[in-house]
Amino acid sequence: MSASADGGSAGTQHRGTRGQTAASAAGLPGRRRAEVTMVPDARPSSYYGRPIIKDPVWTWEIPVYFFSGGVAGASGGLGLAAEVLGNQRLARRAWTSALAGALASPVLLISDLGRPARFLNMLRMVKLTSPMSVGSWVLTLSGGCTTLAAARSWLGWFPRLGAVGKLGAAALGPFLATYTGVLLSDTAVPVWHEGRRELPFAFGGSAMASAGAAASVLTPVADAGPARRLAVAGVVLEGAAMEVMERRLGELAEPYRSGEGRRYARASRALNALGAATLALAGRRRRAAAVAGGAAVMAGALCERWAVFRAGFQSARDPRYTVGPQRERLEQRCAAAPA
Amino acid sequence: MADGYSLETHAWPGSYGEEAQPRMGFFTDTSVCIGCKACEVACKEWNGVPEDGLTFTAQSYDNTGGLGADTWRHVAFVEQRRPLGVQDARPGALVQDAALSQLAEEAGLPPQADGEGLRWLMSSDVCKHCTHAACLDVCPTGALFRTEYGTVVVQEDVCNGCGYCIPACPFGVLDQRERDGRAWKCTLCYDRLKDGEEPACAKACPTDSIQFGELAELRERAQGRVHELQRSGETEARLYGEDPGDGVGGFGAFFLLLDEPEVYGLPPDPVVTTRDLPGMYATMAMAAGAVAAGIVAAFAGGRR
Numbered sequence: 001m002s003a004s005a006d007g008g009s010a011g012t013q014h015r016g017t018r019g020q021t022a023a024s025a026a027g028l029p030g031r032r033r034a035e036v037t038m039v040p041d042a043r044p045s046s047y048y049g050r051p052i053i054k055d056p057v058w059t060w061e062i063p064v065y066f067f068s069g070g071v072a073g074a075s076g077g078l079g080l081a082a083e084v085l086g087n088q089r090l091a092r093r094a095w096t097s098a099l100a101g102a103l104a105s106p107v108l109l110i111s112d113l114g115r116p117a118r119f120l121n122m123l124r125m126v127k128l129t130s131p132m133s134v135g136s137w138v139l140t141l142s143g144g145c146t147t148l149a150a151a152r153s154w155l156g157w158f159p160r161l162g163a164v165g166k167l168g169a170a171a172l173g174p175f176l177a178t179y180t181g182v183l184l185s186d187t188a189v190p191v192w193h194e195g196r197r198e199l200p201f202a203f204g205g206s207a208m209a210s211a212g213a214a215a216s217v218l219t220p221v222a223d224a225g226p227a228r229r230l231a232v233a234g235v236v237l238e239g240a241a242m243e244v245m246e247r248r249l250g251e252l253a254e255p256y257r258s259g260e261g262r263r264y265a266r267a268s269r270a271l272n273a274l275g276a277a278t279l280a281l282a283g284r285r286r287r288a289a290a291v292a293g294g295a296a297v298m299a300g301a302l303c304e305r306w307a308v309f310r311a312g313f314q315s316a317r318d319p320r321y322t323v324g325p326q327r328e329r330l331e332q333r334c335a336a337a338p339a
Numbered sequence: 340m341a342d343g344y345s346l347e348t349h350a351w352p353g354s355y356g357e358e359a360q361p362r363m364g365f366f367t368d369t370s371v372c373i374g375c376k377a378c379e380v381a382c383k384e385w386n387g388v389p390e391d392g393l394t395f396t397a398q399s400y401d402n403t404g405g406l407g408a409d410t411w412r413h414v415a416f417v418e419q420r421r422p423l424g425v426q427d428a429r430p431g432a433l434v435q436d437a438a439l440s441q442l443a444e445e446a447g448l449p450p451q452a453d454g455e456g457l458r459w460l461m462s463s464d465v466c467k468h469c470t471h472a473a474c475l476d477v478c479p480t481g482a483l484f485r486t487e488y489g490t491v492v493v494q495e496d497v498c499n500g501c502g503y504c505i506p507a508c509p510f511g512v513l514d515q516r517e518r519d520g521r522a523w524k525c526t527l528c529y530d531r532l533k534d535g536e537e538p539a540c541a542k543a544c545p546t547d548s549i550q551f552g553e554l555a556e557l558r559e560r561a562q563g564r565v566h567e568l569q570r571s572g573e574t575e576a577r578l579y580g581e582d583p584g585d586g587v588g589g590f591g592a593f594f595l596l597l598d599e600p601e602v603y604g605l606p607p608d609p610v611v612t613t614r615d616l617p618g619m620y621a622t623m624a625m626a627a628g629a630v631a632a633g634i635v636a637a638f639a640g641g642r643r
Contacts, residue, residue: 181622187477189506196619226638
């Protein structure tokens with residue numbers, strides 16, 4: 001596909017070929033869109049090529065929060081499991097990265113708000129129809145739990161509350177790591193909504209990967225075995241979920257194959273593969289290898305979030321992605337209905 | 340009047356009890372829109388919506404572009420040429436077509452007769468006040484709410500500018516106001532409704548293209564109008580958003596269009612994505628289980 005999928009293709013929106021299939025008549029991306037025909041399409045796919053839905057207004061803080069929330073979420077469970085099994089060195093470091101993620105996350109989210117001073121309005125109500133409301137509560141509660149757990153682990157404070165905090169952080173963590181997939185899926189952005197079956201797995205996988213990687217970086221290699229295995233397992237889950245998603249999306253996945261989406265998706269795959277291989281092969285012997293491998297896996301997880309984030313913008317901006325599948329759905333419904 | 344309370348939403352009329360009012364809405368009959376933009380102006384004036392840039396889009400007579408934080412009514416101008424007469428390879432603006440026609444004439448080709456195969460579609464777009472509104476569902480602060488008239492309104496003193504409603508709307512109605520940070524959209528003139536007045540746009544519309552009233556009554560009127568148009572040969576006339584069985588449960592502000600919705604920049608089959616939320620939460624639970632299982636499995640190979 002040589003033509004870009006951004007607004008620059010607006011001039012081709014009104015063209016089409018007579019006698020095409022429903023999908024391509026409605027302007028779904030396909031090989032035929034480069035053709036210029038002599039007959040103006042009687043059914044243009046949009047109004048002057050303008051987008052039908054709005055771009056999200058979220059800025060860089062949001063994908064970075066997906067990363068920090070993921071680190072916090074998966075580190076809690078890692079910390080508790082290590083502690084229960086008697087690996088205190090790993091546990092302490094896992095609680096450190098959990099705390100770092102839990103402290104960075106609200107700062108990022110508040111800074112993205114249009115009215116940061118009103119951030120407390122997020123806790124005005126518990127609203128199950130809003131993944132953001134659910135997520136705000138999960139983040140608040142797990143952040144509190146993580147703070148208690150880290151204080152207990154490093155400073156020995158709060159013996160009883162600390163134990164509650166550890167359990168709470170470990171129990172809420174997996175939800176903190178995966179709800180962000182639902183947050184994106186519950187929008188009209190085609191590449192996000194249609195990826196709803198895989199996005200929570202992709203984000204959960206990269207949360208595992210980055211939590212494992214962070215603990216591998218911070219922990220002496222002799223004690224970091226479970227962290228390395230978690231990182232590798234996360235990379236595998238993340239990669240598999242993204243692959244399944246792209247395949248199932250079909251033509252809708254074009255934003256992952258062009259422009260920024262493609263660049264970051266490729267970078268993520270490369271960094272993940274390199275980092276996981278380094279951690280698995282050399283990470284158990286040399287700390288330097290563990291640090292390098294862990295850093296690469298974390299960078300890969302960040303790139304994955306950025307790829308998904310930017311692909312959403314690409315998909316929102318081009319009306320073909322909005323109109324095409326809807327038109328196809330209508331044609332199918334018409335065909336199914338008795339004449 | 341019991342009819343006025345049909346087309347129930349999640350919160351209306353149920354949660355209002357005695358205070359519930361009949362569901363109010365718009366029927367925008369685009370077949371009589373003359374593109375005067377009085378609705379755009381009246382809306383801005385009444386609601387104190389700020390100026391949002393004086394731009395020249397070169398897209399027919401539309402320099403507004405689309406709905407947004409500072410545009411709550413938008414008049415679309417669609418220039419259509421049916422494939423008749425001179426066939427040009429680059430369908431563009433009327434001026435281009437005119438130039439091509441002149442060229443064709445000079446070259447001795449058969450020119451296009453006056454007005455042949457050419458039409459303008461004009462349509463005043465607005466927030467649809469969906470029966471199942473995605474913006475309202477996803478709003479985490481409760482700033483968006485369902486009024487006693489069944490309409491959807493943003494409370495500007497509650498909105499914290501999280502921006503979730505903006506990509507959630509399947510029509511691209513809401514947007515964030517610059518230097519303000521909050522999300523804004525049509526209120527169906529909630530303040531005027533409370534005083535028994537019709538919304539500013541409907542009041543200003545000189546051709547009654549924008550009709551305001553009880554939704555149940557508007558729906559009946561619209562059925563009559565579309566049949567009348569079809570009988571008189573306008574076979575493409577159709578209602579958009581009147582079907583309570585559609586993906587958003589029907590619109591509180593629906594339309595009569597003369598072509599496919601996408602021609603006007605409207606989605607042909609909009610869906611409220613929260614419809615799929617139970618399934619999405621189930622996926623999240625499975626993914627969370629996978630994360631927990633992954634952590635446990637990481638210790639299966641040894642605790643160090």
